Amino acid sequence: MSERLSGYRLDDKLIFEKSETGHTGYDIPAEEIPEFSLQDMFPEAYIRSRDAELPEVSEVDVVRHYTNLSKLNHSVDNGFYPLGSCTMKYNPKLNEAVAALEGFQQIHPYQPESSIQGALALMYELQEALKIVSGMDAVTLQPAAGAHGEYTGMRMIYAYHQDRRDFERKKVIVPDSAHGTNPASAAMCGYEIVEIPSTEDGRVNIAELKKALGPDIAAIMLTNPNTLGLFENEICEIAQMAHEAGALLYYDGANFNAIMGKVRPGDMGFDVMHFNVHKTFSTPHGMGGPGSGPVGVKAVLQPYLPVPVIEKHPENGVYWCNAKRPKSIGKVRAYFGNFNVLIRTMAYILSMGGEGLKMASEMAVLNANYLRVQIAEFLDVPHNEICMHEFVADGTRLKEWGIKTLDIAKGLLDYGIHPPTIYFPLIVHEAVMIEPTETETKDTLDRFVTVLKKLVDMAKRSPERLKEAPTTTPVRRLDETSATKNPVVRYHKKA
Numbered sequence: 001m002s003e004r005l006s007g008y009r010l011d012d013k014l015i016f017e018k019s020e021t022g023h024t025g026y027d028i029p030a031e032e033i034p035e036f037s038l039q040d041m042f043p044e045a046y047i048r049s050r051d052a053e054l055p056e057v058s059e060v061d062v063v064r065h066y067t068n069l070s071k072l073n074h075s076v077d078n079g080f081y082p083l084g085s086c087t088m089k090y091n092p093k094l095n096e097a098v099a100a101l102e103g104f105q106q107i108h109p110y111q112p113e114s115s116i117q118g119a120l121a122l123m124y125e126l127q128e129a130l131k132i133v134s135g136m137d138a139v140t141l142q143p144a145a146g147a148h149g150e151y152t153g154m155r156m157i158y159a160y161h162q163d164r165r166d167f168e169r170k171k172v173i174v175p176d177s178a179h180g181t182n183p184a185s186a187a188m189c190g191y192e193i194v195e196i197p198s199t200e201d202g203r204v205n206i207a208e209l210k211k212a213l214g215p216d217i218a219a220i221m222l223t224n225p226n227t228l229g230l231f232e233n234e235i236c237e238i239a240q241m242a243h244e245a246g247a248l249l250y251y252d253g254a255n256f257n258a259i260m261g262k263v264r265p266g267d268m269g270f271d272v273m274h275f276n277v278h279k280t281f282s283t284p285h286g287m288g289g290p291g292s293g294p295v296g297v298k299a300v301l302q303p304y305l306p307v308p309v310i311e312k313h314p315e316n317g318v319y320w321c322n323a324k325r326p327k328s329i330g331k332v333r334a335y336f337g338n339f340n341v342l343i344r345t346m347a348y349i350l351s352m353g354g355e356g357l358k359m360a361s362e363m364a365v366l367n368a369n370y371l372r373v374q375i376a377e378f379l380d381v382p383h384n385e386i387c388m389h390e391f392v393a394d395g396t397r398l399k400e401w402g403i404k405t406l407d408i409a410k411g412l413l414d415y416g417i418h419p420p421t422i423y424f425p426l427i428v429h430e431a432v433m434i435e436p437t438e439t440e441t442k443d444t445l446d447r448f449v450t451v452l453k454k455l456v457d458m459a460k461r462s463p464e465r466l467k468e469a470p471t472t473t474p475v476r477r478l479d480e481t482s483a484t485k486n487p488v489v490r491y492h493k494k495a
C-alpha cells in the first residue's frame with residue numbers, strides 16, 4: 001500500500017476499531033447534567049435495551065482520522081478536475097463564509113415567516129436573478145438537483161397538457177447525445193421515450209425531428225450547447241417546430257456555464273429549464289450531493305409550479321410563501337429545497353455581477369478551445385470545430401496498441417489530475433469529455449496537455465506500463481462490478 005498520503009494507509013483502522021473504552025473528546029461535568037428518566041420521557045418500546053456502539057476516541061484522534069480520510073479523495077481543492085458535463089469548477093471560499101453566517105445557520109424552516117424575512121428575501125432575489133439570466137418568467141428553488149429539476153419540469157409539462165385536456169401526448173423526444181437523466185426523468189413521469197439520432201456534425205437531426213413530431217409528443221428535451229459541447233445553431237427553428245406541433249421544449253441547464261450572459265434559453269424558445277446551480281454557480285458537489293436544481297418556466301407553465309412559491313407583497317415588501325395554488329403539481333421537496341446551496345449560489349451571482357458571469361462563460365469557452373486545439377494534435381477530436389465550454393476527444397485509435405480510454409484516465413491519476421468524463425456521451429465510443437472550466441490558469445491547462453500527451457506516447461511505446469496505472473494512489477484499479485453489485489456499506493464488529 002502507498003505510504004505517500006502523509007501517514008494514512010488503507011489498512012489503517014476504522015474509527016470503530018480505534019475505539020477504547022473511556023476515551024472521550026469532551027466531558028460535560030456531571031453536575032451540569034440534569035437528572036432525567038428516559039422512562040418518563042418516551043414509551044418503553046422506543047428505549048434502547050443496550051447502548052449504541054459508538055466509537056470512544058479522543059478529539060485529536062477524531063480530527064486526524066477524518067483529516068487523513070479526506071486526503072484519500074481527489075477534489076477541486078487539491079488538483080485539476082476537468083470532468084466534462086459535471087463542471088467541477090473552483091468554489092470560492094467567500095461562498096462558504098456567507099453560507100456559514102449565524103443568521104442563516106441558526107434558523108429553522110418552521111419559524112414564522114415574519115422571523116425569517118432575510119432568508120425569504122435571499123430566495124426571492126435569487127429567483128429574480130435566475131429569471132434575468134435565463135429569460136424565464138418564474139422560478140422555483142425547490143428541486144434538490146438537476147435530475148430532480150428535470151422531473152419537476154416534466155411533471156409541469158404533464159400537468160399543462162392534462163389541463164388542456166390534451167390526453168394523447170404520451171411521448172417525449174430525446175436526442176441520442178442526451179444525458180441519461182433526461183429519458184429517465186421523462187419515463188418517471190410516465191412518458192415513452194422517442195430517441196432521435198444526431199447528424200454527422202453532432203447536432204439535432206432536423207429531418208428526423210420533423211418525422212418524430214406529432215400530436216402524440218408532449219415535449220422535446222435538449223441541452224444547448226449539447227453534450228458534445230456544440231451549440232445547436234438551428235435552435236430557433238427547432239423551437240418553432242416543437243410549438244407548431246403542440247409540444248413544449250425542455251432545456252437541460254447543465255451546460256449553462258457556456259452561455260450565461262451571452263444568450264438565454266428563454267429567448268431561444270425554451271418553455272422550461274433546470275439550473276444545476278452546483279455546477280454553473282460554483283457550489284461544491286460530488287459523490288451525490290449536496291446540489292440544487294431550480295427550475296425556470298415561461299408564463300404558460302407558471303400555474304403548475306410546485307408549492308410554496310416565495311412571493312413579495314407589492315405594497316409592504318413583506319416576503320411570504322404562497323402555498324395556495326390550485327393548479328400546482330404540489331410539493332417536490334421538504335421545506336424550501338437545499339437552502340444552504342442556494343445561499344452559495346446567491347453569493348456567487350452577487351460577487352460576480354452580470355459582467356462577471358458573462359466573463360466566466362467566455363473564459364470557460366476560451367479555455368476549452370485552448371485545450372481542444374492542442375489535444376487534437378495527438379488525440380482524435382471527432383467534431384473538431386470551435387466548441388463551447390467542453391469538447392469530446394476519442395481514444396478509439398489507441399486500441400491498436402491495446403489501450404482504452406479507461407487506461408488513459410487511470411494514467412492521469414498518477415499525475416494528480418482527475419480524469420475527464422469518459423464513455424459519455426455514448427455516441428462517441430471511447431469518449432474523453434474534457435471541461436477545464438473558467439477557473440484554471442494557463443499553467444494548469446498547459447501541464448494537463450503535457451501529461452495527456454505523455455500518456456498517449458506511453459500508450460504507443462509501452463502499453464503494458466500504462467495498463468498498470470495508477471501506481472501512486474491509495475488504491476489501484478478496483479473491481480467496479482463487485483463494488484456495484486456487492487457493496488459493503490455496513491460495519492460489522494469483528495468478534
Ligand SMILES: *Cc1c(COP(=O)(O)O)cnc(C)c1O
Pocket residue numbers: 085086145146147148179181182223227252254255276291293
Ligand atoms: C449533471 C447533468 C445532469 C443531472 O444533474 P444532477 O444535478 O447531477 O442531477 C443532467 N444533464 C446533464 C447534461 C448533466 O451534465
